Amino acid sequence: MNWVWFYRLGSPLWFYQTTTRWLPWLSLLAFILLATGLVWGLGFAPQDAKQGNSFRIIYMHVPASFLALAGYFLMAAAGAIGLIWKMKLSYMVMKAAAPIGAALTFLALFTGAVWGMPTWGSYWVWDARITSMLILLFLYFGVLALQYAFHNEEASNKASAVLALVGTVNIPIIYKSVDWWYTLHQPSTIKLTSAPSMHPDMFQPLLVMILGFYCFYVVALCLFTRVEILRRERKTTWVGDLIGASNNAVEGEKW
Amino acid sequence: MRKYTSNGFYAYLRRDLLQSHRRLGEAASPLIFFVMASTLVPLGITPDPDSLAEIASGIIWVFALLATMLSVGGLFAGDYQDGSLEQLLISPQVLVMPVLGKVTAHWLITGLPLTLVSPLLGLMLFLPEAGYLPMTASLALGTACLSLLGAVGAALTVSLQKGGMLLALIVMPLYMPVIIFGAATVQYGIDGLAWTAPLAILGAMLAAAIALCPLAIASVLRLTSIN
Amino acid sequence: MVKFQFQSISHLLDMGGHGFYVWSAVIVTLIVIIGLIVRPLLQHRVVLNQIAQELAREKLRKKTNVEGN
Numbered sequence: 390m391n392w393v394w395f396y397r398l399g400s401p402l403w404f405y406q407t408t409t410r411w412l413p414w415l416s417l418l419a420f421i422l423l424a425t426g427l428v429w430g431l432g433f434a435p436q437d438a439k440q441g442n443s444f445r446i447i448y449m450h451v452p453a454s455f456l457a458l459a460g461y462f463l464m465a466a467a468g469a470i471g472l473i474w475k476m477k478l479s480y481m482v483m484k485a486a487a488p489i490g491a492a493l494t495f496l497a498l499f500t501g502a503v504w505g506m507p508t509w510g511s512y513w514v515w516d517a518r519i520t521s522m523l524i525l526l527f528l529y530f531g532v533l534a535l536q537y538a539f540h541n542e543e544a545s546n547k548a549s550a551v552l553a554l555v556g557t558v559n560i561p562i563i564y565k566s567v568d569w570w571y572t573l574h575q576p577s578t579i580k581l582t583s584a585p586s587m588h589p590d591m592f593q594p595l596l597v598m599i600l601g602f603y604c605f606y607v608v609a610l611c612l613f614t615r616v617e618i619l620r621r622e623r624k625t626t627w628v629g630d631l632i633g634a635s636n637n638a639v640e641g642e643k644w
Numbered sequence: 645m646r647k648y649t650s651n652g653f654y655a656y657l658r659r660d661l662l663q664s665h666r667r668l669g670e671a672a673s674p675l676i677f678f679v680m681a682s683t684l685v686p687l688g689i690t691p692d693p694d695s696l697a698e699i700a701s702g703i704i705w706v707f708a709l710l711a712t713m714l715s716v717g718g719l720f721a722g723d724y725q726d727g728s729l730e731q732l733l734i735s736p737q738v739l740v741m742p743v744l745g746k747v748t749a750h751w752l753i754t755g756l757p758l759t760l761v762s763p764l765l766g767l768m769l770f771l772p773e774a775g776y777l778p779m780t781a782s783l784a785l786g787t788a789c790l791s792l793l794g795a796v797g798a799a800l801t802v803s804l805q806k807g808g809m810l811l812a813l814i815v816m817p818l819y820m821p822v823i824i825f826g827a828a829t830v831q832y833g834i835d836g837l838a839w840t841a842p843l844a845i846l847g848a849m850l851a852a853a854i855a856l857c858p859l860a861i862a863s864v865l866r867l868t869s870i871n
Numbered sequence: 872m873v874k875f876q877f878q879s880i881s882h883l884l885d886m887g888g889h890g891f892y893v894w895s896a897v898i899v900t901l902i903v904i905i906g907l908i909v910r911p912l913l914q915h916r917v918v919l920n921q922i923a924q925e926l927a928r929e930k931l932r933k934k935t936n937v938e939g940n
Contacts (some may be wrong), residue, residue: 504896544803
């Protein structure tokens with residue numbers, strides 16, 4: 390079994406070069422999808438029978454929530470790969486995923502809050518989904534704080550990876566617990582509005598937005614990872630060549 | 645032929661208990677914090693018996709959680725500083741058993757006293773009568789869970805200078821399911837429902853924690869005791 | 872199939888009374904998205920400059936070392 394392709398994936402140089410080639414196109418795709426989805430959803434999709442036009446916030450809230458959660462799992466998976474195969478690049482991706490995920494979780498909470506006001510008359514409700522998303526934000530904060538606390542790079546990598554994995558194991562438990570907790574305390578006046586079966590005219594722009602957000606996430610992840618690569622690989626030859634400065638890098642490893 | 649694995653457990657359990665015994669003041673501070681901080685609530689909110697009765701279960705649980713969280717940081721800190729953690733890491737014992745011994749000692753020093761003092765606090769906070777037994781049961785199981793989960797955080801932050809606040813940050817999301825079911829146990833008891841149900845879930849969490857946390861702690865200690 | 876849902880731009884901005892909520896959600900979404908793109912791009916430039924300076928300093932140091940001998 391030829392594993393070369395897998396180990397090549399672990400090369401920061403390869404990642405940097407490949408992203409330099411493909412990011413502009415991916416960014417264009419993300420921009421097109423997001424712009425289309427946003428205009429479609431805000432202007433052309435029908436409004437909801439009960440919620441009216443505030444329903445349109447779904448086109449931002451749902452993709453952000455998906456990616457906030459998916460981003461955490463991606464961060465943990467990158468950490469696991471780094472721990473198992475000791476791949477530096479994987480750790481870099483893990484570290485890049487943390488701020489993006491935290492920002493998207495905040496976005497999900499914010500859009501949820503402004504959606505809640507016209508719908509339920511309150512910016513904040515301690516319902517199961519919002520509370521779980523809040524705890525997800527706390528989990529992200531924990532990983533971010535731990536990342537920057539260590540001076541030793543290797544310890545930082547490993548500790549963050551372990552914490553991300555511990556958090557991943559806990560996410561289903563937390564979700565289930567909060568869900569159960571909410572059924573105990575659910576005030577009878579507030580009904581949780583989920584979008585059970587959506588009309589295709591509403592669902593299509595949502596799909597476009599979700600795809601657009603995924604593309605955007607990959608672009609942002611690559612951008613953050615590239616910066617991390619430059620930071621950590623500053624002493625290598627290829628970075629020196631990149632800068633066009635002299636090729637007398639100090640004991641540079643040639644990739 | 646001595647069996648090293650179980651010896652690791654009792655050896656470190658005894659060691660930690662002895663160490664706390666020598667510094668009883670330090671060992672008692674979580675308990676004192678628990679009682680003192682709980683009194684902040686009547687002072688800051690209301691001493692009215694009816695209002696307090698409604699939230700007593702939550703108050704006791706929240707402050708038990710905070711007391712445990714504040715004390716768990718010291719689990720590995722002392723050993724890290726005087727080098728005995730390193731000795732532990734290179735010793736022939738399977739690391740899981742000494743770790744379990746230390747966490748058990750922590751629970752015996754912190755969680756168990758909290759559990760035993762909680763009826764007294766229940767009295768001061770007007771906890772309804774039906775709540776006492778579920779309160780004690782849920783705290784007994786819950787604080788053990790909290791010690792185990794907190795130890796994971798302690799292991800992650802052992803080599804950091806200002807690890808205390810960071811430990812709290814890391815560990816609190818993990819604590820949330822425990823307090824959800826712990827406080828619910830008491831609430832069920834007060835409402836006359838079957839409080840053994842959430843208690844059973846708490847027990848399941850504890851069982852999983854006993855099985856998994858020592859493994860996590862052991863691997864983390866090996867990874868992060870360098871900074 | 873798809874038709875523009877609003878009678879005029881002012882209707883679009885008003886969103887049937889929910890305009891404040893919908894548009895603040897849109898604005899914050901755009902801020903977050905743009906921020907997550909711009910920030911790494913800025914950092915990229917900064918790091919490249921830093922490394923360039925470090926390399927230039929190294930080169931200068933080596934040159935003076937060689938000449939000093």
